[in-house]
Amino acid sequence: MRCQEEQQEEIETIGELIENFVGDLVGGTYSNGSDERDYADQWFERCWFGMIPKPTLLNHLLCWGYDPEDYLNAMDNIETAKEEKKYLEEHPEEADEEEASYLDDDIADWEEELKSMREDWKPENEPNMDEEIERIKKWVTDRNLFLIINKRRQKIMTK
Numbered sequence: 595m596r597c598q599e600e601q602q603e604e605i606e607t608i609g610e611l612i613e614n615f616v617g618d619l620v621g622g623t624y625s626n627g628s629d630e631r632d633y634a635d636q637w638f639e640r641c642w643f644g645m646i647p648k649p650t651l652l653n654h655l656l657c658w659g660y661d662p663e664d665y666l667n668a669m670d671n672i673e674t675a676k677e678e679k680k681y682l683e684e685h686p687e688e689a690d691e692e693e694a695s696y697l698d699d700d701i702a703d704w705e706e707e708l709k710s711m712r713e714d715w716k717p718e719n720e721p722n723m724d725e726e727i728e729r730i731k732k733w734v735t736d737r738n739l740f741l742i743i744n745k746r747r748q749k750i751m752t753k
Contacts, residue, residue: 613743649717651717651723660711
């Protein structure tokens with residue numbers, strides 16, 4: 595990759611250039627601004643990376659503007675509420691009817707939220723939801739790791 599001399603002075607490494615570009619492409623916390631995000635997005639589409647995406651749940655969530663982490667959080671909330679409900683059923687002396695009713699309402703709300711997020715998702719075949727969830731978890735983990743690394747780099751650069 596060739597850069598002009600003045601650009602080389604501003605960019606310390608090719609890795610930093612790539613990191614900044616990826617930050618703009620994924621809309622990270624430390625992107626270089628809306629114009630840069632738009633240009634990175636245009637490049638991505640023009641190079642056919644986004645033209646025929648696989649109809650995964652992750653792709654669906656991102657395309658419809660959902661945060662995949664919100665999907666995982668709703669799933670975790672449902673699981674936690676079900677565990678609480680089971681505990682209260684096993685220990686009725688610690689439960690009151692109102693608390694159990696609130697748990698049922700919360701579970702129904704979170705299930706409706708998940709259903710709403712998946713509403714227009716049209717997978718090609720019957721999806722393996724375990725694989726879909728693992729794909730989302732990996733994406734969230736990778737994104738968070740990228741954001742942490744980028745934040746640390748920003749701290750170092752401002753010292």
